[in-house]
Amino acid sequence: MPSTAPAAAPPEDLLRGVGLRVTAARVAALRAVGDQQHATADDVLGSVRDELGTVSVQAVYDVLHALTDAHLLRRIEPAGHPARYERRTGDNHHHVICRVCGTIGDVDCTVGHAPCLTPNDDHGFVIETAEVTYWGLCPGCSA
Amino acid sequence: MPSTAPAAAPPEDLLRGVGLRVTAARVAALRAVGDQQHATADDVLGSVRDELGTVSVQAVYDVLHALTDAHLLRRIEPAGHPARYERRTGDNHHHVICRVCGTIGDVDCTVGHAPCLTPNDDHGFVIETAEVTYWGLCPGCSA
DNA sequence: CACACAACTGGAATCATTCCAGTTTAGGGT
DNA sequence: ACCCTAAACTGGAATGATTCCAGTTGTGTG
Numbered sequence: 611m612p613s614t615a616p617a618a619a620p621p622e623d624l625l626r627g628v629g630l631r632v633t634a635a636r637v638a639a640l641r642a643v644g645d646q647q648h649a650t651a652d653d654v655l656g657s658v659r660d661e662l663g664t665v666s667v668q669a670v671y672d673v674l675h676a677l678t679d680a681h682l683l684r685r686i687e688p689a690g691h692p693a694r695y696e697r698r699t700g701d702n703h704h705h706v707i708c709r710v711c712g713t714i715g716d717v718d719c720t721v722g723h724a725p726c727l728t729p730n731d732d733h734g735f736v737i738e739t740a741e742v743t744y745w746g747l748c749p750g751c752s753a
Numbered sequence: 754m755p756s757t758a759p760a761a762a763p764p765e766d767l768l769r770g771v772g773l774r775v776t777a778a779r780v781a782a783l784r785a786v787g788d789q790q791h792a793t794a795d796d797v798l799g800s801v802r803d804e805l806g807t808v809s810v811q812a813v814y815d816v817l818h819a820l821t822d823a824h825l826l827r828r829i830e831p832a833g834h835p836a837r838y839e840r841r842t843g844d845n846h847h848h849v850i851c852r853v854c855g856t857i858g859d860v861d862c863t864v865g866h867a868p869c870l871t872p873n874d875d876h877g878f879v880i881e882t883a884e885v886t887y888w889g890l891c892p893g894c895s896a
Numbered sequence: 897c898a899c900a901c902a903a904c905t906g907g908a909a910t911c912a913t914t915c916c917a918g919t920t921t922a923g924g925g926t
Numbered sequence: 927a928c929c930c931t932a933a934a935c936t937g938g939a940a941t942g943a944t945t946c947c948a949g950t951t952g953t954g955t956g
Contacts, residue, residue, distance in 0.1 A: 631902065631952090632954095633902095635903080635904075650943095652943085666905050667905095667906090668905070668906080668944095668946095669903075669904050669905075671944065671945075673904095676903090689830035689836075690830065692942080692943060693832075693944090706876055717874060717876075718874065731860060731861065732889075734891070735851065735858065735895075736890045737887050738852070738888055738889045739889075740887050741887075741888065742885050744878070744880045744884075745880070746875075746880035746881045748876070748877070774921090774922055774933065776933095776934065776935085778934085779934095793912095795912085807936090808935085808936095809936050811915090811936070812934075814912095815934070835912060
């Protein structure tokens with residue numbers, strides 16, 4: 611058995627698996643992001659409130675931070691848009707973003723794999739990750 | 754003679770070259786970003802005020818937008834940081850950013866060139882640009 | 897089953913940026 | 927040279943996303 615539960619596992623198990631307390635807000639948030647990939651904090655707030663009634667704004671931000679720190683979620687911050695959260699973590703994938711409507715799609719690393727991970731001149735930086743964002747128009751907006 | 758003035762040309766000529774009115778604020782902002790590559794709006798505001806005395810916050814944002822729209826500046830928006838502006842435009846270069854201090858370095862496109870420009874699965878998007886950001890630690894912060 | 901600390905509440909604050917209505921100014925036209 | 931109009935700038939208020947804070951609640955360990 612793997613030490614980390616698969617993403618399909620029940621939210622409760624995912625939380626215990628990374629040593630986080632199981633709370634209603636966390637379970638609901640995890641499910642919300644599962645249902646709506648690339649959800650904003652506000653989207654999550656909406657879903658969680660639908661499910662639990664009242665939840666504070668702060669709780670949602672706290673939850674999203676805790677889950678992101680535990681690598682159960684990944685945060686992406688497209689220029690000019692509020693942060694978005696997704697369940698696919700740890701697989702170095704990238705994103706296509708529509709300039710018009712902001713729709714986001716997942717893109718697996720291109721040409722071979724991880725081609726952009728090593729810049730020619732790294733300025734002496736110790737590089738941890740390379741993030742690729744494709745900007746363009748989604749099928750709907752290009753019509 | 755080329756239709757676009759080289760970046761080394763006096764700010765006044767650059768502005769006329771793209772059909773923008775020559776104003777003190779624009780000239781000063783252009784010089785400020787030339788002096789301090791990857792400057793924030795606030796940095797530019799500081800420099801411009803040093804040079805001209807009083808300038809409104811709004812004027813600096815207006816100027817930065819006008820210059821960016823005219824491709825005399827390029828705006829970069831690193832996740833979790835205020836926007837930054839640079840003079841190198843039109844050459845599809847990328848950036849290394851220090852997770853600790855936020856220092857930014859320019860990186861020419863890597864392996865061969867433009868390797869990440871075409872994703873395998875583009876989700877039907879019409880892709881305009883690919884943006885690569887390397888996250889890591891700068892020489893100072895990795896010590 | 898109690899208790900300590902993690903998580904949550906609600907309200908105010910912050911930061912970068914934008915909106916707005918009124919004033920000034922660059923530069924083409926006479 | 928100087929008018930005049932659209933473009934640029936002023937200053938103050940507003941916005942949206944996110945965070946800070948002090949007090950309350952709840953999870954799960956001992």
